[in-house]
Amino acid sequence: MDAFRAFLNQHDEPAWDGVLADLEPSLHPVDREATRIWFGFWPLKLRRLLRETTDEAATAQEYLLDGRYRLEHQLDESVDFLYGSIYWDRVKEALLQRSESASEQTLEGLGSEIRKLADGVAARLKVEASLLLGISAVGFMAFQQVGAPPFRNGSASGPSRTRRPKPGKILKQRARTTSQGLFGFLRTVNRRFTVRFDESKRDATFSCIEGQDLSSASAGDERDYKTRDHRCIAGPIPAECRVASCGYCWIGVLSGRENIIEVSAHERRRLNYFGYLDSSSHDETHPVIRLACQSKCYGDVTVVVPPWNGSLDGRR
C-alpha cells in the first residue's frame, strides 16, 4: 500500500471526529452542516463492513443494507449537495497529486494535510479557503475509503456542479420562510411550510402542514421517484414502517434543524440502533441526521436523502 493510503488508514472514527471538530469553526457556513451530513452518510464502519465481507449478498442481508451503499459507484454524485462540489474536480486532482508525492517524511497531521490542500486549491482559484475546507475533508475521507481509482475517473460535471448561486444567496434562501398569504399572521392552524430536498433543482420541494412528519408530507408528493430509487415507494424520501422501525427514512438536515421537533428518546435510540448518529450528535436536541417519520415539522427545512439505508450497529 502506498504511503498516502497507509497514512490515511491510521485514522479511525475517533481520530476523524477530532479532526472534524478542529476544522468545523473554519468551515464556511454554507457547507458546515453539509460536511457533517456527508460524513454521516458515508461512515468508516460501512466501508469496514464491505471490505471485510467475503459474501456481499449475505452481509447486505445481515445488516439490512438496501439502496446504493457503495461509495465508489457514486463518488462524484455523493458530493453534489455540498456547495464545495463546484471545486470537486480540482480537489480530486490535488488529492491525486498529493497521494503520488507523499512520503512518510513529508506527511503531516491529517488536519494540516486537509488545510494545506484546501489552501492550495483556494489560492489557485482565488476563492476563500473556508469554501474548500469541507469538500477537501470529504475528499480525504473518500480517498481513505475507496483509494485512487475512482478519483482518476473524470467527473460528470452536471449543471448542479458547475452553476450554483453565490454562498450568501444560498444562505439567504435557506433562511427564507414560506409566506402564509396576506393574512397569514392570523392563521393559527394548517400553516404550510416548504421542504426542499435538492437545492440544485427549483422544483425539488414538497409542502408540509404544521406538525406533520416529514415522511407523511413526502408521501403527498405524487411524482415518480421509484424509477430512480426503488426505496421511494411514495414521495422522494424512502419509507416503509413510519414508526422508526425500519431505518429507511433517514435524512440529513441541511437547514432548518430548529424547525423540526426535538429528537425524542425513542428516535435517538433508533438512530443509534441503525448506526446513523455521529459522535457529536449524541447530546444534540436537533441532530443533523433524523428519521423523517419522527420529524414533525414547524417551519421550512432543507434536507438531503441518502442513497442507502441499513442497520450497522443494531445487528452486531
Ligand code: FES
Ligand atoms: S419509515 Fe421506517 S424508520 Fe421511518
